[in-house]
Amino acid sequence: MKGRDILKSMVSAGQAAGEAPAVSVSQKPAGAVRAMNLSLNRLNDEAAAAKVLRDALASGDKVVELDPDLIENSFIQDRIPVExxxxxxxxxxxxxxxGQQVxxxxxxxPTKVNCYQSVxxxxxxxxAKLLGRRVKAIVREMTDEEVILAQGQENGPRVDLSFIERALFARRMHEHGFDRDTIAKALSVDKPEISRLLQVADAVKPELxxxxGPAFKVGRxxxxxFADGLKDTDAAKRVDKELTSAEFAKADSNARFERLWKALAGRSEKKTNAVQVLRGQxxxxxxxxxxxxxxTKITVTSEPFAAFLSDKLADLVAAFEREKI
Incomplete structure (x- = not known):
């Protein structure tokens, strides 16, 4: 449950219990707003923790403590790691x-004894590994399909995946053999959106x-x-060149996309045109x-010379044809 939903349910519960309805107040200062947001975030985390524990108890699961070194990543990664x-x-x-609340x-x-795979x-x-602690975990027998559906459900109410993370996740699921119905369920989107996600993931190399990175500010x-622009060979070469630049390596994820976007749309530097100036004595x-x-462009800057050329153009054309044709 999101923070705003928690707050809404609290207000509804209070009114149902006979409390006076809320009255409008003047706008809170920024500090108060930030404090409220922090409180809602804590409520959100507590609600998430409670939900996980309720679901675990309801299904007969137990919370155990495991060595984090015995746990490998999921067979399909949904998030793009960042430095x-x-x-x-x-x-x-x-x-x-x-302590660890959730x-x-x-x-x-599936293939290693006494080891686990993260969902x-x-x-x-x-x-937990950084702190040298054991990690609290629920161990559950799950199929591959149940794993990816659980990953999608966990990402939904919490921090959403960026568009490109969803595209890469969809591609990985597709390559693993999952059909589009399953992919749509895992990402909680319809089939047309899956088509768009796969369109981007097929056109943009996974390495790129x-x-x-996740580029959270960059949408569909x-x-x-960008994927359509990569069809142009010259544009794709410019993008590949930018990938190796020192400035690209120093930038954050959103800025990296912006640099590639500019490289994609940029044009090759124009060669300086050769200009010959005709002068009199x-x-x-x-x-x-x-x-x-x-x-070739001829620009006449002398009015008398322009009149002279106008009179001689027919003779010049005839001379040209005699000599060159």
Whole structure:
């Protein structure tokens, strides 16, 4: 349940109990708003923890403590790893201060004895490993399909995947053999959206997607346009060149996409056109001839010379035909 839904249910419950309806108040200062947001976030985390525990108890699961080194990543990754993950640092601080509130979900490893495979909760597992602690987990027998559906359900009410993460996740599921109905359920979208996700994931190389990162500020329209732009060979070469630049490596995920977007839309530097200036005996310019890739342009800057050319054009054409044709 999201924070705003929790707050709404609390208000509804209060009114049902006979409390006076809320009255309008003046706008709160920024500090108060931030404090309320933090409170709602805590409510959200507590609600998520309670839901996981309720579901575990209802299904007969137990929360156990495992060595994080015995847990491998899911067979299909839904998130794109980033070098600097601010959410990981926030979670690390929270677990250091209050302990792990929400257990992760794992399944027995399909091929390895006494090992496990993560379904969701990879950040909590990483934090436990960083802190040298065991990680609280629910161990459940699950099929491959149940794993990807659980991953999608866990991402829905919490932090949504970015568009490109969803596209890459859809591609990985498709390559693993899942049909579009299953992929649609895992991502909670309809089939047309799955087609768009796969369209982008097929056109943009996985290596490029991983290099950019999740790019949370970049939505479907720009990724679709970017994928379409890569069909141009020259544009794709410019993008590949930008991928190796030092500036690209230093940028964050959203800025990396912006650099590739500009490289995709950019044009090759125009060659300087050769310009020949025609001058009279006194050195005064009469005309200029500019030769470029799209043709040659003659600009007459002397009015008397322009009149002279106009009178002689027929003779010049005849002379040209005699000599060149």
């Amino acid at each position: 600097l993950d601010p959410e990981l640092e926030k979670l690390k601080t929270a677990i250091e201060e209050s 257990p992760i979900l794992v399944r027995p490893h 969701f909760g990879h950040r909590r597992r990483r934090v 997607i991983l290099a950019v 329209p720009r990724w679709l346009a 006194k050195g005064l310019p009469l005309a200029s001839i500019e030769r470029g890739t799209r043709g």
